[in-house]
Amino acid sequence: MPNEFEVNCAENLVATPRPGRANDGRHFRQWFKPSSGTPAQSIKKFFDISERTKVCFLQVKSRENNTGKQKLLMTIDGTTPNVDAPEIRTGHELSERQIYKFNADLVRAARFSNIPTDQTKNITLVCTEMTI
Amino acid sequence: MNTYVVNRYNKPTPGAVAQSMQMTTSDNAVKTFGAYKENTKVIFLTVSGAAVGMTIDGSSPGDASSHRLFSGNSYYFAKNLMQNAKFKRISTGTATVNLYASEMTN
Numbered sequence: 001m002p003n004e005f006e007v008n009c010a011e012n013l014v015a016t017p018r019p020g021r022a023n024d025g026r027h028f029r030q031w032f033k034p035s036s037g038t039p040a041q042s043i044k045k046f047f048d049i050s051e052r053t054k055v056c057f058l059q060v061k062s063r064e065n066n067t068g069k070q071k072l073l074m075t076i077d078g079t080t081p082n083v084d085a086p087e088i089r090t091g092h093e094l095s096e097r098q099i100y101k102f103n104a105d106l107v108r109a110a111r112f113s114n115i116p117t118d119q120t121k122n123i124t125l126v127c128t129e130m131t132i
Numbered sequence: 133m134n135t136y137v138v139n140r141y142n143k144p145t146p147g148a149v150a151q152s153m154q155m156t157t158s159d160n161a162v163k164t165f166g167a168y169k170e171n172t173k174v175i176f177l178t179v180s181g182a183a184v185g186m187t188i189d190g191s192s193p194g195d196a197s198s199h200r201l202f203s204g205n206s207y208y209f210a211k212n213l214m215q216n217a218k219f220k221r222i223s224t225g226t227a228t229v230n231l232y233a234s235e236m237t238n
Binding site for chain 2: 090
């Protein structure tokens with residue numbers, strides 16, 4: 001009898017758009033706009049993610065021509081991102097050049113903040129609802 | 133048949149507080165994170181400021197003998213791996229290294 005050893009690595013690699021308003025899934029947007037001079041800290045959450053949504057794609061966008069200079073901070077433990085000096089800064093840094101894929105429950109709990117000392121452009125955070 | 137299932141979309145571990153680690157230009161100490169919650173499966177780690185070296189075999193991270201984690205990237209690691217992980221600043225730049233780790237579960 002052959003000695004069989006099989007590993008089945010089951011990943012759901014392809015999340016599909018959740019049927020919704022738009023062809024490519026429902027979008028939510030949050031804006032972080034610098035006022036004149038130094039922008040203030042702005043903390044945002046996504047409140048209206050559907051219960052049917054399993055996965056969210058997050059993307060940070062600005063008119064920086066995708067250089068990756070504009071960033072946001074994200075916390076998922078209920079705390080507020082600290083945007084002070086790097087020595088005491090807290091939060092996961094999200095930059096322009098990547099698409100982040102997160103569990104929808106994580107995004108529901110997440111808090112997003114701009115980094116006023118670094119922000120030079122208006123930043124848009126786009127959340128696309130997906131299902132698997 | 134053995135089945136190895138990878139959940140790529142984990143949730144925040146209830147009650148867990150994220151941990152952060154900073155290394156200034158003069159800070160060349162080897163550092164580790166503290167304990168994690170029992171039900172945590174995965175650590176979501178982001179690196180900002182500058183690159184950092186990481187080892188998971190108990191050795192001290194060095195320029196040529198460590199995994200280099202680059203600023204601007206995010207990583208998912210198993211909790212067991214992170215419990216053995218050692219970090220050390222290897223960048224010669226002027227920016228402060230900031231590691232931020234959140235706990236996740238299935």
